[in-house]
Amino acid sequence: MTTLEMQPTFVLYTDEPLDPTLAKLRRAIRSAEFGGHAESAGPCLDFKVPKQQQRLWSPHLSVHLTELEQGGTELYCRFSPRPEIWTGVMVTYFAAVFVIFMAGIYAYVQWLLGGYPWALVAVPVAAAVVIALHLASLTGQQLSSDQMHELRTQLDRAMELASAQSVPAAKTAGME
Incomplete structure (x- = not known):
């Protein structure tokens, strides 16, 4: 594993x-x-x-x-x-991907309007959540x-x- x-x-x-x-x-x-x-x-x-x-x-x-x-x-x-754990993992995973997507769109709009694209801060945070899910998966596999x-x-x-x-x-x- x-x-x-x-x-x-x-x-x-x-x-x-x-x-x-x-x-x-x-x-x-x-x-x-x-x-x-x-x-x-x-x-x-x-x-x-x-x-x-x-x-x-x-x-x-x-x-x-x-x-x-x-x-x-x-x-x-x-x-x-x-199944109940897997459902929670997938909901969290898709929520993180959704946040990355929406933050990218919002930051692009901010940039187009001449503002600072501060929404990009959410991208590494959501990416860290995805990485944490994979690490939790590996940890769970080792523990079980x-x-x-x-x-x-x-x-x-x-x-x-x-x-x-x-x-x-x-x-x-x-x-x-």
């Missing part, structure tokens, strides 16, 4: 098609071993830190499954802050590296349980 990546990602691949892979993973995360700390919706899985262990910077692991043209399934995995490792272990365990399962063949209409 040494890059300025706000949401670290990684990709896994399986040789099985999407539907059997998804069915097996759903069965695996419903097992008692996961204790309700993983859920699925559509082609997505979400692994969460247990409530009693959550901190402000606790991540969750989102996994999006996609069928590959050449066969097999891609699992696109992304660590993110919890143990939880990120645990979430990755949960995904690996779900994959292990899924690979040990066999999915019954789908019935074809008219054949029994």
Whole structure:
């Protein structure tokens, strides 16, 4: 986690098609071993830190499954802050970009009217907010590296349980 990546990602691949892979993973995360700390919706899985262990910077692991043209399934995995934290980060980020944009316009108008473009003072302040968000992201990733490792272990365990399962063949209409 040494890059300025706000949401670290990684990709896994399986040789099985999407539907059997998804069915097996759903069965695996419903097992008692996961204790309700993983859920699925559509082609997505979400692994969460247990409530009693959550901190402000606790991540969750989102996994999006996609069928590959050449066969097999891609699992696109992304660590993110919890949705309520991520929403706050994005609102702050867009507010800072908006302030930079508006300060630039206002300073330009001030300059055109022969005044001093004092509104440019807001540009480095808002830029500092954006930089602070990235630094906070890196700090949060370092503070929650143990939880990120645990979430990755949960995904690996779900994959292990899924690979040990066999999915019954789908019935074809008219054949029994």
